[in-house]
Amino acid sequence: MNDRGGAEFEVVIGLEVHAHLQTRSKLFGPAPVSYGERPNHSVDPICLALPGVLPVLNARALELAVRASLAMHCEVHHRSIFARKSYFYPDLPKGYQISQYEEPLATGGWVDIPVEGGGDTSTKRVRLTRIHMEEDAGKSIHDDAVAGAGATSVDLNRSGVPLIEIVSEPDLRSAEEATAYLRTIRALLRYTEVSNADMEKGHLRCDVNVSLRPRGSEEYGTRTELKNLNSFRFIEEAVDAEVARQTEILERGECVRQCTLGYDPQTHLTHVLRLKEDADDYRYFPDPDLVPLVLSETEIERVRKQIPELAEQKCERFRTEYGLSEYDALQLTVTRSLADFFETAARAHGQPKPVANWILRDVLQALKERDLEIDDSPLEAESLARLIRLVDEGKTTAKSARGLVPELVERGGDPVALVDERGLGAVSDAGLIEKSVVEVLEENPDNVELYRSGEEKVVNFLIGQVMQKTQGKASPAIVREILERELRK
Numbered sequence: 001m002n003d004r005g006g007a008e009f010e011v012v013i014g015l016e017v018h019a020h021l022q023t024r025s026k027l028f029g030p031a032p033v034s035y036g037e038r039p040n041h042s043v044d045p046i047c048l049a050l051p052g053v054l055p056v057l058n059a060r061a062l063e064l065a066v067r068a069s070l071a072m073h074c075e076v077h078h079r080s081i082f083a084r085k086s087y088f089y090p091d092l093p094k095g096y097q098i099s100q101y102e103e104p105l106a107t108g109g110w111v112d113i114p115v116e117g118g119g120d121t122s123t124k125r126v127r128l129t130r131i132h133m134e135e136d137a138g139k140s141i142h143d144d145a146v147a148g149a150g151a152t153s154v155d156l157n158r159s160g161v162p163l164i165e166i167v168s169e170p171d172l173r174s175a176e177e178a179t180a181y182l183r184t185i186r187a188l189l190r191y192t193e194v195s196n197a198d199m200e201k202g203h204l205r206c207d208v209n210v211s212l213r214p215r216g217s218e219e220y221g222t223r224t225e226l227k228n229l230n231s232f233r234f235i236e237e238a239v240d241a242e243v244a245r246q247t248e249i250l251e252r253g254e255c256v257r258q259c260t261l262g263y264d265p266q267t268h269l270t271h272v273l274r275l276k277e278d279a280d281d282y283r284y285f286p287d288p289d290l291v292p293l294v295l296s297e298t299e300i301e302r303v304r305k306q307i308p309e310l311a312e313q314k315c316e317r318f319r320t321e322y323g324l325s326e327y328d329a330l331q332l333t334v335t336r337s338l339a340d341f342f343e344t345a346a347r348a349h350g351q352p353k354p355v356a357n358w359i360l361r362d363v364l365q366a367l368k369e370r371d372l373e374i375d376d377s378p379l380e381a382e383s384l385a386r387l388i389r390l391v392d393e394g395k396t397t398a399k400s401a402r403g404l405v406p407e408l409v410e411r412g413g414d415p416v417a418l419v420d421e422r423g424l425g426a427v428s429d430a431g432l433i434e435k436s437v438v439e440v441l442e443e444n445p446d447n448v449e450l451y452r453s454g455e456e457k458v459v460n461f462l463i464g465q466v467m468q469k470t471q472g473k474a475s476p477a478i479v480r481e482i483l484e485r486e487l488r489k
Ligand code: ADP
Pocket: 012, 013, 014, 015, 016, 167, 168, 169, 170, 171, 209, 210, 211, 220, 221, 222, 223, 225
């Protein structure tokens, strides 16, 4: 928590989030969007800014941008304008980036984020200022191993990749809220298949604007902007560091200067990249190569119909349809693929609640230990259902089945065959179990006495003893049956 700002000052945060749109080709040219391609091999004359070329808008990119805007409750405008944002940088061959400025694609809108408060979760509505489309710039590589000592090389594979920028109002009040907001945005972008939103690959990047104001004050303080934070941890650390820095300045009675900052994860400090006085003057003007972007109501409505059931609605439905707790439903709807996995498994098995438990307890644990998402695992929803059914039918024990989950998550496979191969089949050989039961009863005359005098609870202890004797392989249902029969004799 931002304890430093906690007492005297309130933290105010607004985010600018850039997300790559999941298109095959670039925003204005035919080159494929590729990750991991050899440098400068995913390019075309347009993103290279060769003389005389003309941009042509990617219809798919537009559709995805509209879809994201609608999913975030924005007003999508019937007319928007592409502008040139001019600046010089080696990885920007045109000398300008095509973006939207005065008339963006969408404005308004909001997202609801989960916030912790007094032990239970509630939601907070964060307003959006705008969502606009733009193209990404290339990449400057300052790595000596790639570029040669002290040199910088330029890779234009990323030049012209379609982006949306989602700008929030300064509605966030802590580093935790900022990351909760970003997680919500990421989930939305993935649910709607607008973006992979993978921060490590740079599909999702974020600038964080931070200011402080005296608690109770209506007016905002001067903000600073933390640039290009590419992990949730760095966002939290950078905000905390910046809150500490601003608190010190304000406590000294000085003013925060508006500036752009970088964050160094090594030192945990923020440092000034540029002051706003030598302000960004991008000389925006409408790009004369691109006509105004006009969207009819019919086109907007067509895109609205593509929006799938989103996390929040799914969560609500899981609670009512399957009787799951809010906590379980929230966990299962974190990603669309996990939610789909659960529903497929629940359908295959027939009982949603135990299936939810197996996923939340065993499958998620195994995924986490391997740093995998459900999509990356060869485990099929049907196989999980089959594994649970083996336990239900007494063909293996819960303990043995749970032991197989990590392997199934890692390598997949057929649970029935695995149980067989490993000799994990529950011992349902009545003769064998009976022998153990008799032994246990002989070894525990006191408990037998207790049972017969009405303390029927001790049966559980006796079951445990039999299970131990059979190395946990006996089918508990059969053990109970035989035990009770013998006790009543
Ligand atoms: P710029 O291009 O100058 O960064 P934008 O309008 O793109 O401006 O983004 C401004 C961002 O800064 C928004 O997310 C907004 O919520 C946030 N912001 C504005 N004022 C403050 C403030 N006083 N404290 C914190 N964040 C702020």
